[in-house]
Amino acid sequence: MTAPTPTPERQCTAHRSSDGERCKNWALKNMTVCRYHGGANRRSRAAAERRRAEAAVDAQARRTLAALGADPVDNPLVALAQLAGEVTAFKDALAERVNELSSIRYATDHGEQVRAEVLLYERAMDRVAAVLGTIARLNIDERLAAISEKQADAVIRAIDAALAHAGVTGPLATEARQVAARRLRAVS
Incomplete structure (x- = not known):
């Protein structure tokens, strides 16, 4: 065998x-x-x-x-920007809670204590600073703008290729490009 x-x-x-x-x-x-x-x-x-x-x-x-x-995560730049939004919203929610407090401290048998809301708010501020610092250091806005620009260029090239393939030239092609540009601006 x-x-x-x-x-x-x-x-x-x-x-x-x-x-x-x-x-x-x-x-x-x-x-x-x-x-x-x-x-x-x-x-x-x-x-x-x-x-x-x-x-x-x-x-x-x-x-x-x-x-x-x-x-x-398909796009870490977008995910980091979304994280920045979530961390900032959490910090803002905690800021409201801290503003509602009548005192940031309270006394117990073991001494004076800082309220948990204040400590959480301090941590949230640190996290916001860290995430925003990372975004600033990585130039996220510029990178996202460059990506969007490349995507728009790719769409415009595809539209031009489709128009050329369909035999649309001259003023009709220019008008079609303008309509596409308006639609793209409306979407973004």
Whole structure:
């Protein structure tokens, strides 16, 4: 009875030096080569173990994010700007609570204490400063503007290509571009 032939994704990626043909052996688990082409050495085994551990951590992280219903961040610049808005809104809500207090301290048998609302407000101010400092340091506004500009340029190029393909030229093409520009401004 012969052993099954490995599938292309599990086949050793090495090539024989005698005829240049691809090796017919199975690649070892978490490796791209068989034991004859380097899979048996210590460094390859260590690298395979590292890849296995990374895959396990990645799978666990994906399961955790799926359980939380968290979506991956596609645009970190926009996500940071949204975080700044949320942190600022939280700070403002706490500011209202602090303003409603008649005293920022109260006395207990153990001495005078600062109200929790005041401490939370101080932390919220620190967080707002940290997030806004990060945004300022990264020039988020300029980067978002550049991204928006590139997107607008791509849309305009697509409109121009569609007009040229449809054979629309001259004043009609100019009018169509102006209509598209007005619509894009209305959307933004």
